[in-house]
Amino acid sequence: MIIELLTSKYPGMRIWLSQRITAVVMAVYSVLLIVALLIVSPDGYAAWSDFASSFLFRISTFLFFICLSVHAWIGVRDVLRDYIFNQTLRTYLQVMVDLLLVIYVVWLSIILWGL
Amino acid sequence: MKLSIYRFDPDVDEKPYMQDYEVELQEGDNMLLDALLRVKHQDDSMSLRKSCREGVCGSDAMNINGKNGLACITRIADLTEPVIVRPLPGLPVIRDLVVDMTQFYEHFNSVDPYLKNDDSLPETERLQSPEDRAKLDGLYECVLCGACTTSCPSFWWNPDKFVGPAALLQAYRFIVDSRDHAEAERLENLEDPYRLYRCHNIMNCVEVCPKKLSPNAAIVAIKDLKIELSKERGEDKPAKKYLELSWVEYEKR
Numbered sequence: 446m447i448i449e450l451l452t453s454k455y456p457g458m459r460i461w462l463s464q465r466i467t468a469v470v471m472a473v474y475s476v477l478l479i480v481a482l483l484i485v486s487p488d489g490y491a492a493w494s495d496f497a498s499s500f501l502f503r504i505s506t507f508l509f510f511i512c513l514s515v516h517a518w519i520g521v522r523d524v525l526r527d528y529i530f531n532q533t534l535r536t537y538l539q540v541m542v543d544l545l546l547v548i549y550v551v552w553l554s555i556i557l558w559g560l
Numbered sequence: 561m562k563l564s565i566y567r568f569d570p571d572v573d574e575k576p577y578m579q580d581y582e583v584e585l586q587e588g589d590n591m592l593l594d595a596l597l598r599v600k601h602q603d604d605s606m607s608l609r610k611s612c613r614e615g616v617c618g619s620d621a622m623n624i625n626g627k628n629g630l631a632c633i634t635r636i637a638d639l640t641e642p643v644i645v646r647p648l649p650g651l652p653v654i655r656d657l658v659v660d661m662t663q664f665y666e667h668f669n670s671v672d673p674y675l676k677n678d679d680s681l682p683e684t685e686r687l688q689s690p691e692d693r694a695k696l697d698g699l700y701e702c703v704l705c706g707a708c709t710t711s712c713p714s715f716w717w718n719p720d721k722f723v724g725p726a727a728l729l730q731a732y733r734f735i736v737d738s739r740d741h742a743e744a745e746r747l748e749n750l751e752d753p754y755r756l757y758r759c760h761n762i763m764n765c766v767e768v769c770p771k772k773l774s775p776n777a778a779i780v781a782i783k784d785l786k787i788e789l790s791k792e793r794g795e796d797k798p799a800k801k802y803l804e805l806s807w808v809e810y811e812k813r
Contacts, residue, residue, distance in 0.1 A: 527718070
């Protein structure tokens with residue numbers, strides 16, 4: 446099954462498929478967000494605040510950001526592996542990117558749930 | 561006609577250099593290879609590979625005005641002068657326009673480019689329906705010139721690990737062959753993170769193929785097939801749904 450393809454038994458497929466799945470999730474979210482904004486068309490601070498604090502918005506935006514992080518992680522990882530030949534520099538850059546992505550996700554959680 | 565040709569003889573030269581030539585074309589000189597052979601008459605130290613001179617053997621693949629192609633089927637009339645001729649990029653140069661294609665052939669060999677069928681031999685040949693035969697159109701025509709693989713950035717960055725468009729096209733050619741019974745094994749053989757998945761659909765392969773084939777479509781089809789196979793795993797069957805589409809139909813999708 447598809448889930449099996451995301452395990453370490455399929456090292457190549459796992460990475461490729463994750464990038465495709467996250468891309469689909471992001472595309473769907475983007476369309477839904479536009480449609481939702483058109484339908485709700487929030488006007489003023491209170492309306493925007495209501496819109497942004499709904500559970501559906503929070504959870505879908507969080508999911509979107511997780512997907513964005515995974516997608517970006519794979520992409521940047523491939524670029525670093527192709528272009529940076531110095532192992533130390535590559536590891537350093539990779540750790541920086543990973544750290545940045547984690548910070549973004551934590552930051553987003555703080556914004557979304559006001560933790 | 562003016563040409564600028566990449567010259568390098570590792571026994572004599574320290575560094576490669578570009579040499580300018582001017583040749584007088586004669587009647588019947590229509591293709592770049594004709595002009596290169598005029599150069600060869602002028603300066604017989606200039607080396608290149610060629611054989612059939614009609615786009616069938618794939619020997620004279622080179623980089624022509626920045627784009628890989630076969631000199632023998634590249635029309636002089638379509639080229640801007642001076643024509644800059646270099647060896648295929650990304651492969652070691654043996655001399656002038658002659659490159660060492662060992663790596664290219666190793667990748668080709670790694671996909672087992674031959675029919676695997678353990679059934680007992682039939683009395684005559686193994687038959688194929690016209691529909692099954694049609695699935696090989698757009699695949700069997702490859703002449704292994706190497707123009708696609710050497711124009712692929714994924715191959716430039718990982719020449720030892722990424723199999724490259726030419727070999728992947730060949731892999732697919734045997735995967736869809738109705739006479740071959742090793743589909744699952746062939747798909748497993750491409751599971752490594754580099755061998756197949758380093759293709760990022762850059763499409764240079766499609767752009768340069770002198771036979772107008774689409775290695776990229778074959779690569780996409782292999783990836784789809786691997787997903788299909790996983791759904792049917794356990795039944796020990798290839799992914800029939802895709803295999804039943806003819807290649808031409810697949811490309812149109």
